[in-house]
Amino acid sequence: MNKTILAAFLALTTAGAAIPAQSAHADELAGSVSLSGAWAIYPLAVKWGEAFQKLHPKVKFDISAGGAGKGMSDALSGAVDIGMVSRELDKSEKAKGASPIFIAKDGVFPIISIKNPAAKQILTKGITKQTFTDVYINGKTLTWRQVAGGPAAPVHAYTRSDACGAASAWASTLGKYKQDQLKGIGVYGDPGILQAVKNDPIGLGYNNLSYVFNGEQVSPGIYIVPIDANNNGKVDRDEWIPNRSTAFKEIASGKYPGARREFFVTKGKPNPVASEFIKFALSDQGTKILNQVGGYVPLSKSERKAQLSKLR
Numbered sequence: 001m002n003k004t005i006l007a008a009f010l011a012l013t014t015a016g017a018a019i020p021a022q023s024a025h026a027d028e029l030a031g032s033v034s035l036s037g038a039w040a041i042y043p044l045a046v047k048w049g050e051a052f053q054k055l056h057p058k059v060k061f062d063i064s065a066g067g068a069g070k071g072m073s074d075a076l077s078g079a080v081d082i083g084m085v086s087r088e089l090d091k092s093e094k095a096k097g098a099s100p101i102f103i104a105k106d107g108v109f110p111i112i113s114i115k116n117p118a119a120k121q122i123l124t125k126g127i128t129k130q131t132f133t134d135v136y137i138n139g140k141t142l143t144w145r146q147v148a149g150g151p152a153a154p155v156h157a158y159t160r161s162d163a164c165g166a167a168s169a170w171a172s173t174l175g176k177y178k179q180d181q182l183k184g185i186g187v188y189g190d191p192g193i194l195q196a197v198k199n200d201p202i203g204l205g206y207n208n209l210s211y212v213f214n215g216e217q218v219s220p221g222i223y224i225v226p227i228d229a230n231n232n233g234k235v236d237r238d239e240w241i242p243n244r245s246t247a248f249k250e251i252a253s254g255k256y257p258g259a260r261r262e263f264f265v266t267k268g269k270p271n272p273v274a275s276e277f278i279k280f281a282l283s284d285q286g287t288k289i290l291n292q293v294g295g296y297v298p299l300s301k302s303e304r305k306a307q308l309s310k311l312r
Helices: 003-014 042-055 068-077 091-095 119-125 129-136 144-148 165-174 189-199 244-253 272-281 284-293 301-311
Strands: 031-037 059-065 082-085 098-113 156-160 185-187 203-208 222-224 259-267
Touching: 031 042, 031 068, 031 272, 042 059, 042 272, 042 284, 068 082, 068 098, 068 259, 082 272, 091 098, 098 119, 098 165, 098 189, 098 244, 098 272, 098 301, 119 144, 119 222, 129 156, 129 165, 156 165, 156 189, 165 203, 165 259, 185 189, 189 203, 189 222, 259 272, 272 284, 272 301
Parallel strands: 031 059, 031 082, 156 185, 156 203
Antiparallel strands: 082 259, 098 203, 098 222, 098 259
16 A cells, blocks of 8 residues: 555544534534523533534524523423433433433532631531431521531521522432422522522522632632531541532542533434534534533543434
């Protein structure tokens, strides 16, 4: 085999090594893609949409947040092409035609205000799952002294008022519970619950990964509450999450109790334009954008290929 033929052969055999970002006829793509749903996925979907439009100017996007519940209902009713759902699907939803594509890994984290009078004790001892369960599931009225040995101020528990993946993930972190079993002061959306806890020195809440961190550091005004998973009354090394890199590592390993999966959901097979957009999201270029946005743990290449096979 001469050098020219060998070079051509190598080019052909290595071209398929990376996951492609667009189809062979990408320049002809036109139409629209509508998405609604999870606050956790919304920032990433917007960035993916902007990048996809640069490749395909004839494709228009309509992307809105509103919670995972809205994304699921909109997808099943045909109101949108893609529902953004940040929780596992129920059997009943799949029976109605909901088809999930796994797009990213995420996590939900309990938070307190940096002004919390028991902050020092909480960051030293952590809070056990049973205590979280007593507050959020059993509806017990506890003080921060009972929770962590701090002052005798009552715990103000905040939860999500909208049907969402964060609340579903938080409920399942505590046990085999559903969002509608969570007790607390209802607040709409991730930004709302984050701000509520920041403003309330005796508040307790939970947020998605993308809202808990501002770049590498924890968002100003809050602390992540260590979950004392082994009930030993102290924060062990693998329970302490001081920055985003540590959070990513714990979520990717599957060790973090609040780890969860994010999905794009369509009713049956997606239409051709939506399908190309999903392929882009799972491509090497889409993964690069995911990493730039910074609030999500990417899928491995083998995981992405497994999801892409569902679109054939």
